Amino acid sequence: MSLNGLYLNGASCKANCGCCRMANKICIDSSTAAALSKKEKRLEEVEPTLERLVKRVRFLQAYEPAPLVESSARDVSFVGFDQVPVYAHRFIMAGKSTVFQRMFHCDMKEKESGTVVVNDASSAVLRSMVKFCYTAEIEFTEDVSAEEMLKISHKYDIRHLKEVCEEELSKSLNGSNFCKRLKLAHMYDGKELDSAVAKFLQANFTDLYKKVSESLCRDPNLE
Incomplete structure (x- = not known):
């Protein structure tokens, strides 16, 4: 039939x-097959965006409800090497970071003082970290680089921020920075960034090999 x-x-x-x-x-028929193929391709293109949105919503929903009553005002400050304080709520920060959660609930000096000293970050980086914990948004600039944000997200275990930083660093891979990006991936356990570098090397092996070979040939210290 x-x-x-x-x-x-x-x-x-x-x-x-x-x-x-x-x-x-x-x-x-072939026209129906083509239409179905086009729809499937569009779904594949949309899926990563949907996945990012789901992660963002889950991140924003995470908070520590217990201290909510006593945290009606900003009750913690982050102070970087430039000594400019950045203020936040403990229950927000503890919900986004397992490190902050332990810091604010255990008998640590930060719990009593309400001040977190971060000697290896600027106030601009700390402000971006706090803003991300509230909004899941970040703007990378010269003062707030993806490298610096990757470092602080790893230090304080802010996982969604770390994913965003790795994605940003993966998008701008090239022949001049892939070594540094690979080093960052190993330093801060960036599995997604490490995978992106591996794919980049596989796709550009011939050109990179030629570039490295020419550089070695011009090195006067090599005999």
Whole structure:
């Protein structure tokens, strides 16, 4: 039995069009197959965006409800090497970071003082870290680089921020920075960044090998 290009009840397609889905005894014409393929491609393109949105929502939903009553005002400050304080709420920061969670709930000096001293970060970086914990948004600039944010996200275990930084660093890989990016991946356990560098090397091996070979040949210290 045939109906509008569909072959049912055990019938077979005589057109030999290559579009048959014989497991279901169905044949579709080429235009329908092309339309389905186009829709599947669009879904594949949208999936990463949806995945990022889901992660962002889950990140924003995470907070420590217990100290909510006593945290009606900003009750913690982060002080970097430039001595400019950045203020936040403990229950927000503890919900986004396992390190801050332990820091504010255990008998540590930060719990009593309400001050977290961060000697290896600027106030600009700390401000971006705090803002991200509230909004899941970040703008990378010269003062707030993806490298610096990767470092602080790893230090305080802010996982979604770390994912965003790795994605940003992966997008701008080139022949001049891939070594530094690989080093960053190993220093801060950046599995996604490490994978991106490996794929970059695989895709550009010939050009990179030529570049390295020419550089070595010009080195006067090598005999």
